[in-house]
Amino acid sequence: MSAGIARGHATTRLGRWWQEWRFHLNVLLIVVPVAAFPAFYHLARLSTGEAGLGARAPSLVQVGPFELRLVEFNDDAPIDAGVAGMRKVFRLALCEGCDDRIRAVHVRIGKPRSLRAAGALFSGPAARQSADLAVPESARPDDGLWLTVEEWDGSVHKGELALEEASPATAEWLRRIQEKRK
Known part of the structure; x- marks a missing residue:
């Protein structure tokens, strides 16, 4: 290091x-991370369930004897x-006291043909x-969002929620896709 830089006089x-x-x-280096804190903490609170299940108020879906919040x-x-x-x-909360009866909950767009085609599997704690x-x-x-609940005794229940109610943004996105095809 040259003597000029060491004294605070840069030569280049x-x-x-x-x-x-x-x-x-x-x-x-200090301001940018501090500006990102609110978004980070909001996402962290959603992930832990402190800020609710998701972006909006949950919809109640009756699937057989179970009332689920989606x-x-x-x-x-x-x-x-x-x-x-x-x-x-999507996030799901099981009803109180029914988590010991439910083996699995699946979700898909459109009515499932069988349990093998039931869609994506929900995982995680019963409350979220x-x-x-x-x-x-x-x-x-206009396809529905179908929930399939499988109990430990082997019985299977299906329930439907309108896609417009479950996810308005997804329904709007599908409308735009259809308009482009015409």
């Missing part, structure tokens, strides 16, 4: 630029996950289970 163009801007760059995690249109296609995350649902571009906005 880069050295002069650094002497002039180092304070401002260090301030940015909500979309965020209120945006489905996101493109590359080769996995368009994806949408999550499922990452594939949203096919061939789906229609």
